[in-house]
Amino acid sequence: MISTGVLPVLITTFLASAVEAVEMVTIVVGVGATRGWRSTLIGAISGFGVLAVVVVVLGAALSRIPIGPLRLVIGSLLLVFGLQWFRKGIVRVAARGLQGMAGEDPRESAEQWRGPGMDWTAWFLSFKGVVLEGLEVAIIVVSFGAGANNYAPAIVGGAAALVIFLGVGFSIHRSLRRIPRSFLQLIVGTLLTTFGTFWSVEGLGVTWPASDGTVVVLLIIYAATAFGYINLQRRRTAGLTAAA
Amino acid sequence: MNRVWSWIIAVPRFLYEFIVGDDWTVAVAVLAGLVVTAVLNANHIVAWWLMPIVAIVMTEISIRRLHPRG
Numbered sequence: 001m002i003s004t005g006v007l008p009v010l011i012t013t014f015l016a017s018a019v020e021a022v023e024m025v026t027i028v029v030g031v032g033a034t035r036g037w038r039s040t041l042i043g044a045i046s047g048f049g050v051l052a053v054v055v056v057v058l059g060a061a062l063s064r065i066p067i068g069p070l071r072l073v074i075g076s077l078l079l080v081f082g083l084q085w086f087r088k089g090i091v092r093v094a095a096r097g098l099q100g101m102a103g104e105d106p107r108e109s110a111e112q113w114r115g116p117g118m119d120w121t122a123w124f125l126s127f128k129g130v131v132l133e134g135l136e137v138a139i140i141v142v143s144f145g146a147g148a149n150n151y152a153p154a155i156v157g158g159a160a161a162l163v164i165f166l167g168v169g170f171s172i173h174r175s176l177r178r179i180p181r182s183f184l185q186l187i188v189g190t191l192l193t194t195f196g197t198f199w200s201v202e203g204l205g206v207t208w209p210a211s212d213g214t215v216v217v218l219l220i221i222y223a224a225t226a227f228g229y230i231n232l233q234r235r236r237t238a239g240l241t242a243a244a
Numbered sequence: 245m246n247r248v249w250s251w252i253i254a255v256p257r258f259l260y261e262f263i264v265g266d267d268w269t270v271a272v273a274v275l276a277g278l279v280v281t282a283v284l285n286a287n288h289i290v291a292w293w294l295m296p297i298v299a300i301v302m303t304e305i306s307i308r309r310l311h312p313r314g
Binding site for chain 2: 072076077079080081083084086087090091193197200201204205206207208209214218221222225229232233236
């Protein structure tokens with residue numbers, strides 16, 4: 001079998017993996033900045049550990065794992081959890097706008113893990129994000145490598161995307177920490193709801209009209225929804241205050 | 245033994261709080277929406293539009309239910 005050129009395989013796997021890597025970093029950095037880094041990083045490392053085992057054990061057979069059922073389960077969980085953050089973010093931003101840490105609500109601080117042990121919510125979210133997105137990177141790399149009969153550039157392309165985008169994600173996490181947590185919660189909730197909707201429906205075998213481009217459309221729709229509900233909630237609160 | 249028992253209780257409780265949270269109606273609506281989506285899709289009826297509507301409508305219902313005063 002003739003192998004495809006190195007550069008097309010490298011570029012294609014890099015770009016395809018970059019999309020998944022950005023999604024992975026968005027989830028991990030969002031969870032870390034919101035709930036704390038220790039448990040989030042342990043969750044991410046655990047996820048990479050599971051991925052390493054999966055890749056080693058399954059190897060080339062990785063592309064045969066049914067992504068449909070996996071996406072249905074993971075997507076449904078992300079959607080239900082994402083809608084919680086989405087709603088809380090809307091209510092809190094409506095109440096306090098983009099107020100910084102100094103004026104935060106004590107109820108909001110309760111969501112930052114203060115205990116001595118593991119924050120299992122942060123661990124699980126981070127772990128799940130890394131495993132799902134990482135599995136997709138692995139599938140992309142194995143599929144492209146097998147299709148091109150050239151695994152080396154496919155592996156280099158996928159690994160480079162992960163390293164570069166993980167590096168970028170963590171280098172800006174201090175900036176993320178300066179964003180008001182209510183607003184960050186709304187952003188992460190919007191993203192989780194977007195990917196949760198996309199994956200759960202796709203996992204059922206339904207075809208989205210714009211394929212992967214639907215993610216952007218859903219993101220815009222949910223962002224516009226959040227904006228509308230924030231204004232509605234402000235009017236509702238103002239009406240109640242005036243009535244009192 | 246107590247430690248094991250506390251884990252047996254803690255794990256389902258964590259899963260419930262994680263997945264369902266403080267508004268069980270959202271989880272039920274998402275589940276129902278996915279079932280209807282699957283049925284529509286099985287009958288070759290365009291179904292991609294349903295879940296975004298479920299998410300948007302349930303967010304407003306949940307806000308009104310849990311945060312009526314903002």
